[in-house]
Amino acid sequence: MRNSDAVWCLVEEKAPGFHRLSDHVWDKPELNYSEFAASAAHEKMLREQGFRVETKIAGLPTALMGEAGEDGPVIAILGEFDALPGLSQEAGVPFRRPLVSGGNGHGCGHNVLGAAALLAATAVKDWLAAGARKGRVRYYGCPAEENGSGKGYMVRAGVFSDVDIVICWHPGDFTGVSKARSLACVEMEFTFEGLAAHAAVAPHLGRSALDAVELMNVGVNYLREHIPSTARVHYAITDSGGNAPNVIQARASARHLIRAADLDDLCDLTDRVKNIAQGAALMTQTSVRQKQLSGEANLVANRPLEEVMHATLLRLNGPGFDAADRRFAAEVQKTFSADDIRTAYARYGLVPQEGEVLSEGVFPMDYAGEYLIGSTDVGTVSWVVPTVQCRVACYAIGTPAHSWQLVAQGKTPAAHKGLTHSAKAMAGVAIELLCNEHLLRSAKLEFDAFRARHPFRNPIADEVVPPLEMAAS
Structure with missing residues (x-):
């Protein structure tokens, strides 16, 4: 046998x-x-x-x-x-x-x-x-x-x-x-912080975090024309800042899943997405906080x-x-x-x-x-x-x-x-x-x-903490 x-x-x-x-x-x-x-x-x-x-x-x-x-x-x-x-x-x-x-x-x-x-x-x-x-x-x-x-x-x-x-x-x-x-990937959460205000009485005093999220998503969509055909970027709005349209949203978040053919391309594309987030914050006079949730090599x-x-x-x-x-x-x-x-x-x-x-x-x-x-x-x-x-x-x-x-x-x-x-x-x-x-x-x-x-770089950075709360979110 x-x-x-x-x-x-x-x-x-x-x-x-x-x-x-x-x-x-x-x-x-x-x-x-x-x-x-x-x-x-x-x-x-x-x-x-x-x-x-x-x-x-x-x-x-x-x-x-x-x-x-x-x-x-x-x-x-x-x-x-x-x-x-x-x-x-x-x-x-x-x-x-x-x-x-x-x-x-x-x-x-x-x-x-x-x-x-x-x-x-x-x-x-x-x-x-x-x-x-x-x-x-x-x-x-x-x-x-x-x-x-x-x-x-x-x-x-x-x-x-x-x-x-x-x-x-x-x-x-x-x-x-x-x-x-397979595609190397990174999942990032981008949280924008702005300033709440009455949308009718004092809109000039508000700084919309939701606007920043939307502008970031528009920027990423324009980026798609200028990335390799094998790359992918997907997003989900995870916090729209509330459901009251008469309040300028002071906080909003989106998750972006960035994929590329290999680790080198992934690093470059992730930096470009991060720059778009910074640009959206600059345009809206908000601030942005970035958090990595996961990462996988090809x-x-x-x-x-x-x-x-x-x-x-x-x-x-x-x-x-x-x-x-x-x-x-x-x-x-x-x-x-x-x-x-x-x-x-x-x-x-x-x-x-x-x-x-x-x-x-x-x-x-x-x-x-x-x-x-x-x-x-x-x-x-x-x-x-x-x-x-x-x-x-x-x-x-x-x-x-x-x-x-x-x-x-x-x-x-x-x-x-x-x-x-x-x-x-x-x-x-x-x-x-x-x-x-x-x-x-x-x-x-x-x-x-x-x-x-091919030197290896784990796409999960050393400082990233496992997102043990992911299921609850």
Whole structure:
């Protein structure tokens, strides 16, 4: 029996308990830095499985780490468990039906993500316990991926400093190795302070903070013409200064999410946005206070790791969806637009297949697709440790990210099959690395060569405090 086959048997043996863990986290969706129930459930599972556990790592109340094994290389598997606001949805229902009006929901599948990562780490732990090889496996429970940049604060605290390789995954509608393409980003809050006055009797005595926010947004919109095509700037007015139009607003705030292709471009674009804020304050005779909330680096590729992940996925074939899985996926897929489905295929350079609702294949490693790029705090980790990430089909083809449809599929048998499949893929890669010194060395050499040419600057500045109040705001 091949080593990967042995660890896959261990995954299958323990999978049902981790399906229950995933469902438990789905039942209690929690936002950035408030994932207390999810973190506690993962801690309980780690202790039950015999890991050495640390909690509140990097000073983050919901971050944790479990380790097993002795000596040898350190392989880390990353998990997440945060949810999104406004996406509450009843499970297994193919139409919009919130459980709680305005409530949270796992619209990015992080309930499945964290449970699968912990299952993979558990299988590797059990394989190591058999004594075939020396090595250590770690599960990192990482909070606040959704614009909270939890992993960036963990990197800054040095929690990955002795890790040799990082492995991670994300639920999706297709299976394959994720291209290392993401945008570096920074989220900033700009708060303007002015002077209140009666808008009719003494408008000349007021200095409008809301005017400053609006002028800043206009300036940023004009900036869009003069930035690289890969860059993005988004904003939200988080405090309009009140709802009384006869009062000149003395305070107003906006958040800007600034994205760029790499860290150098991000630094330049962030400075330009900050200058626009200063200009808006100057025009309105207000003052502006800037506060960074989060920051993420772009992903760094590692070809040796990507090749072994791709080979592992090909050996596994598909998750093994059945007729019942496909029937429910077909019902959910009826709520998608034709563009949702076309874009899902185009993202990976695939040709749409008539009647296909769940994918059993593996998309090409070097696909040339219409890949729309977001941001992830895995990017920051990939600058300090060689990292590989895959996607595994768990949902109907075309399922929009951050949608009620994704929440509705989060406890289905199809999601559980994707969970098990991804755990096998990650555990299989971990075992290959522990058994193949040449592969481990090749991955580290490529990483070292990249870093020799590209110095790293964590986009989260040293003085920035983790925004533990983000969920409440």
